[in-house]
Amino acid sequence: NPNYEFAGERYTLKDLRDVPREHLRLTRALGQGAFGEVYEGLYKMRPGDAVEMPVAVKTLPELSTLQAENDFMLEALIMGKFNHPNIVHLIGVCFDKHPRYIVLELLSGGDLKTFLRESRPRNDRPSALNMKDLLMCCVDVAKGCKYLEENRFIHRDIAARNCLLTAKTPGRIVKIADFGMAREVYMSDYYRKGGKAMLPIKWMPPEAFLDGIFTTKTDVWSYGVLLWEVMSLGYMPYTGCANRNVMSLVVSGGRLEPPPNCPSLVYAIMTSCWHPEPPQRPDFATILEKLAGCLQDPETLATPLKPMIGLTESD
Numbered sequence: 001n002p003n004y005e006f007a008g009e010r011y012t013l014k015d016l017r018d019v020p021r022e023h024l025r026l027t028r029a030l031g032q033g034a035f036g037e038v039y040e041g042l043y044k045m046r047p048g049d050a051v052e053m054p055v056a057v058k059t060l061p062e063l064s065t066l067q068a069e070n071d072f073m074l075e076a077l078i079m080g081k082f083n084h085p086n087i088v089h090l091i092g093v094c095f096d097k098h099p100r101y102i103v104l105e106l107l108s109g110g111d112l113k114t115f116l117r118e119s120r121p122r123n124d125r126p127s128a129l130n131m132k133d134l135l136m137c138c139v140d141v142a143k144g145c146k147y148l149e150e151n152r153f154i155h156r157d158i159a160a161r162n163c164l165l166t167a168k169t170p171g172r173i174v175k176i177a178d179f180g181m182a183r184e185v186y187m188s189d190y191y192r193k194g195g196k197a198m199l200p201i202k203w204m205p206p207e208a209f210l211d212g213i214f215t216t217k218t219d220v221w222s223y224g225v226l227l228w229e230v231m232s233l234g235y236m237p238y239t240g241c242a243n244r245n246v247m248s249l250v251v252s253g254g255r256l257e258p259p260p261n262c263p264s265l266v267y268a269i270m271t272s273c274w275h276p277e278p279p280q281r282p283d284f285a286t287i288l289e290k291l292a293g294c295l296q297d298p299e300t301l302a303t304p305l306k307p308m309i310g311l312t313e314s315d
């Protein structure tokens with residue numbers, strides 16, 4: 001079975017807490033994960049307990065390939081090693097028989113991209129969010145990324161779709177919650193799924209999609225695109241542009257335009273993340289310092305949110 005190294009130590013499945021299946025109750029489907037359904041559930045921590053802890057349960061369909069089994073276990077191993085408030089917490093696994101479960105912290109607010117799209121100002125309702133709310137979301141993700149950077153872990157798929165919120169209401173915390181692409185790199189290459197179709201091209205820097213070079217500066221570039229996603233309230237980057245056109249645009253120096261009303265201080269962070277030379281891109285500690293600067297700038301905070309006009313809903 002797979003083993004894996006994190007922060008200089010090697011881990012195998014025996015290091016993960018085993019959750020007895022009979023202490024778990026799946027209550028409702030939350031959405032379709034990369035493998036199978038993700039459910040909300042209740043977990044009785046100690047048999048005698050009256051209270052049950054709400055959890056999220058990722059399931060692996062019974063009819064899965066050996067590779068999918070491996071991927072699933074690897075994802076659990078990866079998540080099991082992290083311990084940070086902005087990274088979804090692994091509670092344990094049920095791997096004794098099918099269907100296999102990964103039991104995770106429940107985040108009830110759904111994913112960041114959906115949240116942003118739902119929060120766009122409508123004429124009947126000025127936006128429920130202000131600039132501070134958006135910047136706080138960006139700070140949360142940057143803190144999670146800084147932890148990964150400190151542990152020399154490359155995520156490879158930082159994007160709003162892969163982040164979850166504890167709640168939609170103020171006081172919400174954003175967490176990095178999907179490690180599917182990071183898992184890829186632990187798969188043996190010849191199983192790598194197909195060609196470019198599987199790669200999040202619009203979130204990748206040139207050295208990644210041209211030469212397959214992934215470093216922590218890859219995640220910095222992707223984080224810059226996540227900043228753009230947040231400030232545009234959940235639009236698809238390079239709206240309407242096909243992946244191959246994005247690749248040639250970016251290689252020739254083209255970049256995303258600032259979203260409407262995006263404060264210049266915030267756009268400056270994005271463009272610094274998109275420097276053509278990876279070493280010239282900031283690290284996440286620097287990004288957090290710059291975000292703190294934005295949060296202390298009255299002009300930035302006072303910027304009203306305005307949706308992009310003229311784009312269809314699908315963008």
Ligand SMILES: CN1CCN(c2ccc(C(=O)Nc3n[nH]c4c3C=[N+](C(=O)[C@H](O)c3ccccc3)C4)cc2)CC1
Nearest residue numbers: 030033056104105106107108109110111161162177178
């Ligand atoms: C009106 N709205 C409708 C949507 N709704 C939701 C929609 C989805 C969720 C949800 O999936 N929550 C999760 N908590 N923990 C994990 C989750 C997913 N996980 C996974 O690992 C998933 O693979 C994953 C990872 C990243 C992003 C999405 C899915 C771990 C919660 C509320 C709130 C109310």
